Amino acid sequence: MAGVDNWRTCLNDQPFCKQLRENNAKDSGQKRYSTSKGLTAIQGGDLYVWDSFSCHLVFYNLKNLLPECADRERNQAQILLCSNAPRFEVEFLTFNLTGSLVALWGKGGITVLELPKRWGRYAELEGGKPSISCKSISIASHFFASHKGAGLQQVLWHPGSESDTHMAFLTSNGILSVYNIQFPDVPVQVIHVDSQEPSQSASCISVATALGEKTMGFDFGPPIQLSRRASFSLSSQMDSTTVWPAYVVKGNGDMLVAYTDLLSSSPVKLAPQGPLLMHPPAEDNYGVDACSVCCLGETPTVLVIATCEGKLHHCVVLPSNSPESQTDSDWSASAGSSSQFEGAPDVSLYVYESVELELTLTTAANEAEDEFTCPIRLHKDAVNSDWYHCSHVAGIHTVILPWLDSLETFCYDDGTDLKDLPEQQECIVEHLICTKPLLSSPPSPVLGVGVVREASLGTFLLVLTSDIHFVSLPLSTSTKYKLSTPVMGTSPRLIQSPLRSLAQEPFHQHIAKILARKSTNPVLKSAKAASMSSQECFQLLSRTTQVFREEYLQKQGLAQQEIQKRVRILTQLKQQQQQDLRDLDNSRARLHESAQELAIRYEDCQEEHETILRRIEAVMRRLQARNPVLSEAERGMKKDLEAMEEQLDNYKRSLHQLRTKHDYQTRQIKKSEVAAASHSLKNSQVSQVRSVLQQEGEDLSNMLHRINQLKLDVGV
Incomplete structure (x- = not known):
């Protein structure tokens, strides 16, 4: 929480916040504001605040509050001036889905402001100019001029607009109108919510x-x-x-x-x-x-x-x-x-x-007093679809619907059963800020609510109080844990064993439900003019003590009892499981001994079985030998032996013929070798023939030489 407090202090110490407080004091804003407003809007990490006294929009990048951005050349706020400033009192700011247009509206009319482009070194508006003139368009001015008796109740950007330029607004006389800001005086559609046409006269009620x-x-x-x-x-x-x-x-x-x-x-x-x-x-x-x-x-x-x-x-x-x-x-x-x-x-x-909701912090002893009532405005959470915030004169409440995801899962999945729906699952209400602790306290309405969602800044709920001070509160981590933890039975397809579906919810979820708080001690942020007597201070102290006793001490005592009970049960289960393990070890030892005995007996039986088989074979052979009639196998064997004997005779004759042919061929080869040896020349004869051939070769060469010489001579 130290980082959050430093961030809040740094934001409230910025020059633009001081200027807003000075303008609010000049305009006597604390006296005018009797109901909650929406003078702030947050887009990611960008803060927009409407200055009612100067009739302009203030833009500030919350990243400038980070320590690493402290050395920037310029981290001041930028003023967005309206080319056609609204003449009515602006009470709410509403951005379209793309964040390019913002609707400034109140009971008396609507003005749409077109935001400039972001560029520059730090992606600021128009490169970081101190003041920027922005185009502003008045919407349905003719309608509000002709319906002065009807006050504007709600303005929303139409979710079905492809160009994100259509808006719808509702008036107190039951007219729902849809306009395109490109044609600001021509309605696209007009619906009379009441069954009868409303009166055009302002004096007629x-x-x-x-x-x-x-x-x-x-x-x-x-x-x-x-x-x-x-x-x-x-x-x-x-x-x-x-x-x-x-x-x-x-x-x-x-x-x-x-x-x-x-x-x-x-x-x-x-x-x-x-x-x-x-x-x-x-x-x-x-x-x-x-x-x-x-x-x-x-x-x-x-x-x-x-x-x-x-x-x-x-x-x-x-x-x-x-x-x-x-x-x-x-x-x-x-x-x-x-x-x-x-x-x-x-x-x-x-x-x-x-x-x-607990609007004031009065105790049960003060129920006889008049009940406090005030209009409550609902704001959707920009991060979680099952969260919403309530702003009113008495402060801020946050409501979470943990059963919404289970209900949507049941409707989307055809295979789910009715037992998968959440049972006895209530919404979670957290009282974050109380600006009217007692009925006698002066009204101090909330002037703006927004969720800061930025990776470097984190996720915070930023609230603007009536004295123009920003209060930043982190979203409850305990609530996030409850919502992110799956409920048993919501995912039946993930359960592989049917026995697991009979299991109860995890113990940590059970403890979390016991420790869940139905009421909290909010941050007190009453008006500066508020003064409380000793009795009223004692009432607040009693209420705070009662909440701490009922929502903290008693529930922690119940959680302690559940944990002790769980420890006793787990201790008994552990002892029983240890005894079961010892019994299993004894059973395993006995089974091992029995297995050894059975293995020995099996080997003995196997040997006896082989001995008996050998004895049976010997008996069968003896019986077959004493049988005077040949068996079918013996007769077949006899035929095979006779056929083999005939084949052996044929093989003997063929072998004798092969040997005779082999001897004849051997003799012929020897005769041819002897004849070849008788016709060959002796070595002396070979040398004489070689010398004669050499002499004749020399004579021929000499004759050729002489012939060539004679040809030359004849030519001369």
């Missing part, structure tokens, strides 16, 4: 608004495919289209589904479905003060519905086949029956679990 049934927020779910009707399939090449459902929550807790389309030339017009049935039903419809909704997962979709009382409902979206749902959505189906595409399937919400 709708019945839904009067009853507190205005729309509060929405979130996009995974896309679905719509098939074309048979009457239109022949006239078009597209047999299906993709639509993105938008889950809209109302203040009374009702959930509706509106379908947006960006791929078709003419958007598919499907009336919103709803209100969706929630199972099991509740008398209060799971709260009548819903404030926000968040969509997690893909198959199946999990919706998180938050209420101002601090309750969170985790609902699974599943197809509905009940007659009640068919009746409630008849008006939706009839409205879409004239379309060339089939209507979307009816769905219902199945509440998996509900959890209540």
